[in-house]
Amino acid sequence: MGNIDYDAFKKRGFLRQKQEGLFVLRTRGQAGNYSAEQLSILVGLSGKFGRGILHATTRQGVEIPFIKFENIDEVEGELQGSGIKTGTSGPRIRTTTCCPGNSRCKSGLIDTFGLFDRIENELNIRCAVDLPHKLKISISGCPNKCTRAEASEIGIHGQAYASDGKRQTGYVVYLGGCGGRTPQLGIKIEKIFTVDEVLSLIERVVKFYKENARPGQRLVLLINETGKEEFLRKMGL
Numbered sequence: 001m002g003n004i005d006y007d008a009f010k011k012r013g014f015l016r017q018k019q020e021g022l023f024v025l026r027t028r029g030q031a032g033n034y035s036a037e038q039l040s041i042l043v044g045l046s047g048k049f050g051r052g053i054l055h056a057t058t059r060q061g062v063e064i065p066f067i068k069f070e071n072i073d074e075v076e077g078e079l080q081g082s083g084i085k086t087g088t089s090g091p092r093i094r095t096t097t098c099c100p101g102n103s104r105c106k107s108g109l110i111d112t113f114g115l116f117d118r119i120e121n122e123l124n125i126r127c128a129v130d131l132p133h134k135l136k137i138s139i140s141g142c143p144n145k146c147t148r149a150e151a152s153e154i155g156i157h158g159q160a161y162a163s164d165g166k167r168q169t170g171y172v173v174y175l176g177g178c179g180g181r182t183p184q185l186g187i188k189i190e191k192i193f194t195v196d197e198v199l200s201l202i203e204r205v206v207k208f209y210k211e212n213a214r215p216g217q218r219l220v221l222l223i224n225e226t227g228k229e230e231f232l233r234k235m236g237l
């Protein structure tokens with residue numbers, strides 16, 4: 001196993017396990033949604049190539065552990081055409097997490113799934129796009145922030161407010177949050193955005209990060225280096 005390019009396998013969605021010669025397959029959630037058919041395929045793969053175990057990750061992925069190195073190509077082959085995507089680790093955009101928002105949750109104020117689609121398909125800011133380091137986007141349908149919007153590089157939640165005597169809904173944004181060993185809450189931008197303004201801001205933040213961060217530097221460190229006020233000015237805020 002000495003000559004294996006583990007980073008290349010990681011990019012394909014297979015992470016080296018603690019046990020020699022074994023890998024974990026990690027899927028890429030699509031706004032947290034899987035069809036019953038997709039879950040059935042994953043159950044089948046865990047029985048055929050793993051040990052019948054599946055693990056739900058905090059970023060809405062599904063892991064299948066105990067896959068032997070020699071079976072990786074075959075597992076990939078069986079995923080083809082299923083719509084199940086893989087490859088969420090390393091220095092790249094991670095899976096954008098979403099709660100159900102106003103499609104199902106009684107508290108939901110915004111269309112979280114619709115925003116996910118627009119980020120991935122209109123902006124082409126998709127999971128697995130290479131960046132200087134990891135960058136996480138989280139979308140919550142209301143101020144309860146079930147997907148921890150304030151602890152991601154770009155966190156968004158729905159917000160109700162009154163305008164001209166009417167109840168309106170908009171979007172609140174946090175920038176530069178992160179978890180891990182030195183957790184930090186994102187900067188709450190004191191404005192309620194429209195969906196188009198949010199998309200434009202996401203595009204500016206990702207572009208700024210891509211063009212200015214050093215390898216391994218997370219957004220919060222780049223913001224600290226740039227200076228909060230200067231960063232916000234550069235973002236047009």
Ligand code: SF4
Binds near residue numbers: 102141144
């Ligand atoms: S953040 Fe709000 S809308 Fe989303 S699941 Fe939690 S309570 Fe529901």
